[in-house]
Amino acid sequence: MLYSTNTSIRLSGSALKVIAVLSMVADHSAYYLMEHETLLYEVMRCFGRIAFPVFAILIAEGFRHTRNRMKYFLQLLGFAVISELPWYLLNGADGTHNVLFTLALGVMALAAFETLKKDGILYGTVILSIAYFASWLGVDYEWRGILMMVVFYLLGNISKPSFPSGRKAQLFCAFPLMMHYGIIGALLACGVIVCYDGTRGFIHGKVAKYGFYAFYPLHLLAIFVVRYSLAKIS
DSSP, rough: OOOOSSSOOBBBBBHHHHHHHHHHHHHHHHHHHSSSHHHHHHHHHHHHHHHHHHHHHHHHHHHHSSSSSSHHHHHHHHHHHHHHHHHHHOSSSSSOOOHHHHHHHHHHHHHHHHHTSHHHHHHHHHHHHHHHHHHTTBBTHHHHHHHHHEEEEEETTTTSSTOTTTHHHOOOOOOOOHHTTTTHHHHHHHHHHHOOSOOOOOOOOOHHHHHHHHHHHHHHHHHHHHHHHHHHHH
């Protein structure tokens, strides 16, 4: 079933992935390569705030439709481990970890919900424990990222009569979590997500799928090489 929106613009899941990747590259390029507190830096960081909320809703949708949830989790975890090297090269031993760990923990939280949903207190406790662990571990977006994926998943099925507003309900509940990282970026992310039509889009096949996973560590490594090169020149 497709999601209905009040806009004439329709974006597939594939289009959302492309927008999120472009946003992520802009955000990381500004943060690691540009002088901070300039107008261009702030513009690129605002655009960069689109990425995670879009990835969060794609994770929720991916979890809903995947045939093998354990494989889905292990794929994210595997690429998270691979991405730690370029993450370390860029950030050093600052106690933080890359966003793929956040996404993997989000899948774990969604799996906990599906397994324990008959016991509201228990699954609530487990999800909050995973959110706490994300903050303790220092993954990107910490507990807010985990709860954002949970919100998108729980409110994602608009066929449920208790959530007739569909996308509006998702964004209304997730917006306070997004806003922590900048209200302009949160509004931009909402503008993209509200156009999502629920279709898979033009990206198909394992090569494209794993290519998106691999792009994350590769773009971090590329940014490190550029930064290192610029430092050598200066």
